[in-house]
Amino acid sequence: MTDASTFIEEAPIQDQDLLLRLNQYFDALDQRLRHGQGWFIFNASGPRLGRIAGFISARLSQDHASINSCLLPWRDFALNAFVEQVGLREIAPRDGSFASDHQRHEFELARHVADEAKEKLLFSDMLVLIGMRPATWHEAVFLDQTIDERYRKKLATILLTNQMPEKLQADFNDVDPSGALWSRVFTRMYETSLVAL
Numbered sequence: 001m002t003d004a005s006t007f008i009e010e011a012p013i014q015d016q017d018l019l020l021r022l023n024q025y026f027d028a029l030d031q032r033l034r035h036g037q038g039w040f041i042f043n044a045s046g047p048r049l050g051r052i053a054g055f056i057s058a059r060l061s062q063d064h065a066s067i068n069s070c071l072l073p074w075r076d077f078a079l080n081a082f083v084e085q086v087g088l089r090e091i092a093p094r095d096g097s098f099a100s101d102h103q104r105h106e107f108e109l110a111r112h113v114a115d116e117a118k119e120k121l122l123f124s125d126m127l128v129l130i131g132m133r134p135a136t137w138h139e140a141v142f143l144d145q146t147i148d149e150r151y152r153k154k155l156a157t158i159l160l161t162n163q164m165p166e167k168l169q170a171d172f173n174d175v176d177p178s179g180a181l182w183s184r185v186f187t188r189m190y191e192t193s194l195v196a197l
Helices: 004-010 013-027 029-034 046-063 074-091 101-123 137-152 165-175 180-192
Strands: 038-041 069-073 126-130 156-160 193-196
Touching: 004 013, 004 046, 013 029, 013 038, 013 046, 013 193, 038 180, 046 069, 046 126, 046 156, 069 074, 069 101, 074 101, 074 126, 074 137, 101 137, 126 137, 137 156, 137 165, 137 180, 156 180, 156 193, 165 180, 180 193
Parallel strands: 038 156, 038 193, 069 126, 126 156
Antiparallel strands: none
8 A cells, every 4th residue: 555645745746735735634634524524626537536536545544544434436336326216216116015035135135235335425424435427317316415414414525526617517417407416516515625626
């Protein structure tokens, strides 16, 4: 595992400032967590995304291993969103009864796995979503629900996205033309987070 200071030393000049700011954030993490303060980091793609995510992971594991944290790549979050918002609803019996014990067992297993994943998303002291990019309605809705619940509980969230704010807003609006989901996610994150472009 790479030491957190190595990420700063090896970063291009454009990223050194952000990593130093993140370093200060993690130096006072207990206080930040008490206030539910996170980060909303835009324009993080390719090597930059890996560098920032690696730095966060290194700081958490080296200095804050006792913190209940959840670092999740976007593809895993999107899969959880599909299972929670679409998959379980499609395989649930319409009349409340299962065709077989095997079908009941499979549904209950899927529900259990989905509930465990959701619990980590909603209750971890810190949630880090790496590479956020909602492309479907169920992803945007699940993100909105997750951010809203964490906001109400004052739990820190770090969102890393490869997009700039205008492009991310446009992508949200593609799946939700009303603009309500983007407005709520952005407002919640902006109120509780440091922002970096």
